[in-house]
Amino acid sequence: MLFFFLNRYCKVTLLTRFSIFDVFSLLFVYTKTDFGPQLKSLNKERFTVVGWDPRGYGKSRPPDRDFPPDFFERDAKDAVGLMKTLGFGNFSLLGWSDGGITALIAAATNPELIKKMVVWGSNAFVSEEDLKLYNMVRDVSRWSARMRQPMEEVYGSQVFAQTWEAWVDGIAQFAKRPGGSICREQLPFISCPTLIVHGEKDPMVPSFHPQYLLEHIKGSRFHSMPEGKHNLHLRYADEFNKLVENFLEE
Structure with missing residues (x-):
C-alpha cells in the first residue's frame, strides 16, 4: 500500500498493491521527525516505504514554503504526480493533520487511484474555535524547547x-470562506474505504471535526483513542501501526 502521511507540515502517505506477491507499497509525505515509529516498525514484508517532503518543507527547498489559497490542492497534485512518476497505478493514503486534509483532497479528486485512506488530526473546515486555538500557538518562542527543537x-x-x-x-484564510470550508464540498466525492482516527485528548482538533468527516464521507469508519492527543501515532505507535496495517490489509 502507499500511504500519504500529512501533518501540519503536510505529511502524507499513499498506498499501492503489488498483485503478484500481495505486497503493499507505501509513500510517506513526512519529515523524519514526524513518522519515525512508522518508518521503523511497519511490516517491511508487506509495505515498501517511500519518503516525500512537500515543496517548501524539509529537503524540498528551495522554494520557501508559502500558503496561497490553493496550497492544499497544490500539495495533493504534487503528491499524486510523484506517485504516478514512480509508476504506482493505485495506492492508499494515510494523512495526519494538514496531511490528512491533503489526503482528503487527493482521494476526492483521484478516486480511480486511491484504494483506501486513513486520516487523523484533520479537519474539512475552520471554525472560530479553531482560529482561537491556532492563534494561541502562533508564537513559537512560547513553545517548550522539546516541541521546538526538532523543527x-x-x-x-x-x-x-x-x-x-x-x-x-x-x-486562517479558510475561515473567511462560506462555512469556513477547506474541502467540505469535496467530501462527497471520496469513494475509497476510509478510516478516521481521533485522539480524544487532541488539543488542536475538537471532536466535531472527525464526526463531520464520518458523517460526510460515505461508508467511512471511526476509531477513537481515549488517551490519544494530536501525535497519537507517535505516543501510541504500536497500537496505531497495528490498527493501520489491519485496515489496509482487509
Missing part, C-alpha cells in the same frame, strides 16, 4: 518561526 534542527529557529506564523495565517 529548529531542520529549518533553523528564524525560518521555522516565520514559516509557522505564515501557516497560521494560511490556515
Whole structure:
C-alpha cells in the first residue's frame, strides 16, 4: 500500500498493491521527525516505504514554503504526480493533520487511484474555535524547547518561526470562506474505504471535526483513542501501526 502521511507540515502517505506477491507499497509525505515509529516498525514484508517532503518543507527547498489559497490542492497534485512518476497505478493514503486534509483532497479528486485512506488530526473546515486555538500557538518562542527543537534542527529557529506564523495565517484564510470550508464540498466525492482516527485528548482538533468527516464521507469508519492527543501515532505507535496495517490489509 502507499500511504500519504500529512501533518501540519503536510505529511502524507499513499498506498499501492503489488498483485503478484500481495505486497503493499507505501509513500510517506513526512519529515523524519514526524513518522519515525512508522518508518521503523511497519511490516517491511508487506509495505515498501517511500519518503516525500512537500515543496517548501524539509529537503524540498528551495522554494520557501508559502500558503496561497490553493496550497492544499497544490500539495495533493504534487503528491499524486510523484506517485504516478514512480509508476504506482493505485495506492492508499494515510494523512495526519494538514496531511490528512491533503489526503482528503487527493482521494476526492483521484478516486480511480486511491484504494483506501486513513486520516487523523484533520479537519474539512475552520471554525472560530479553531482560529482561537491556532492563534494561541502562533508564537513559537512560547513553545517548550522539546516541541521546538526538532523543527529548529531542520529549518533553523528564524525560518521555522516565520514559516509557522505564515501557516497560521494560511490556515486562517479558510475561515473567511462560506462555512469556513477547506474541502467540505469535496467530501462527497471520496469513494475509497476510509478510516478516521481521533485522539480524544487532541488539543488542536475538537471532536466535531472527525464526526463531520464520518458523517460526510460515505461508508467511512471511526476509531477513537481515549488517551490519544494530536501525535497519537507517535505516543501510541504500536497500537496505531497495528490498527493501520489491519485496515489496509482487509
